[in-house]
Amino acid sequence: MPITVGRTPYLSSEPMYFDMDKRGIGVVELPPNELTTAIAENQIQGGLVPLVDTFDLDDSMRVLGGFCLATVAQAGSVxxxxxxxxxxxxxxxxxxxxxxxxxxxxxxxxxxxxxxxxxxxxxxxxxxxxxxxxxxxxxxxxxxxxxxxxxxxxxxxxxxxxxKLPFVYARWVVRNDVERQEALVLEDSLYTSLQDWADGLYRVKGPAIPLPIHPQEIHVYSQGLRYYIGRPEELAIAKFQEYIGQLA
Structure with a gap:
């Protein structure tokens, strides 16, 4: 049975979804703060959820590979x-x-x-x-x-x-009861989507969400985004958790 995932209606997350329709993966738009609950309640089976929600995931879900939304310096939209x-x-x-x-x-x-x-x-x-x-x-x-x-x-x-670190805003999460083959298809779709974006497909199609922004500005904006977690992103996540613990 095809799975359904959530997406936030932001330009920054758009590159992750280019390929999903061709794979039969359903996509529904939700604000970031509703995604984790929707996954927990099995309304959807996965999505790009706020990083702070991944710090205490319940037993029904897990992070999916190293897919994330991060910026290396200027966020541009935050x-x-x-x-x-x-x-x-x-x-x-x-x-x-x-x-x-x-x-x-x-x-x-x-x-x-x-x-x-x-x-x-x-x-x-x-x-x-x-x-x-x-x-x-x-x-x-x-x-x-x-x-x-x-x-x-x-x-x-x-x-x-x-x-001196990037910042991670969100990570991909899926339900634990998603079958292994479905999870692999989702991961492959994410890789393909991001490659299509990197190859400039957005210049042909334009953003799915209308914005008063020139294509060249979209290109510059996208250059500051990262979608995979590496060592710098891991350090950034740990540092952010540490700082949250220091808040009064």
Whole structure:
């Protein structure tokens, strides 16, 4: 029986799904914070889930190979837009996209441990705020800045400058009851999809999600993305877990 996997509706995850339709793999779009629950409840059988969710997976699922979503320096689509310098945000209010838990936790780590500031509250984008974290396609749409938010901080760049490491935002996870052959087909599809992207297929098809972004900008953006976990990514994951443990 064909499996169904989840994808986040972000341009950064698009390269992983090019080949799946040809393999008969079903794909449904879900926000990042709903993927792990959907897998646990067997609504879908796998997906690219937030890194923070993989730190405590239940017995029904496992990480799939070394597939991930990471950045080596600038994230490009994960930025804090602030009315004040980041060092002046102590006691202020920061709006965050709660549907992207890894990016929110990264922001907390950077603010509290790197810059030594703790906001009064983290709120939704609809509430009054002094700074706002934008991620994914929303981050790309406003990549050149937000009105009245002159201070912009790329979280991937902030992390890389601080740790000299890449940052891993998400990892592929599958259910343990997915048959071995189905898991192998999924892995092979991921490899093929990423190769098609690397070979420039996106230039022919264009992004599946309409964005006001030039193809050349997509190319530059994609050059900073990584989809396989190597030793630097392993070290980055361990360092991030360590820092999360230090948060008050």
């Amino acid at each position: 930025k804090l837009h602030s009315k004040l310098p980041i060092t002046d945000l102590a006691g202020k209010t920061v709006a965050v996209p709660w549907e992207s838990p890894t990016s929110v936790k990264l922001l907390q780590v950077l603010m509290e441990l790197k810059h030594g500031v703790k906001p009064t509250a983290y709120v939704t984008g609809d509430e009054d705020h002094d700074a706002r974290l934008l991620v994914g396609n929303m981050g790309l749409r406003h990549r050149r800045g937000l009105r009245e938010h002159p201070h912009v901080y790329d979280l991937g760049e902030e992390w890389a400058q601080w740790t």
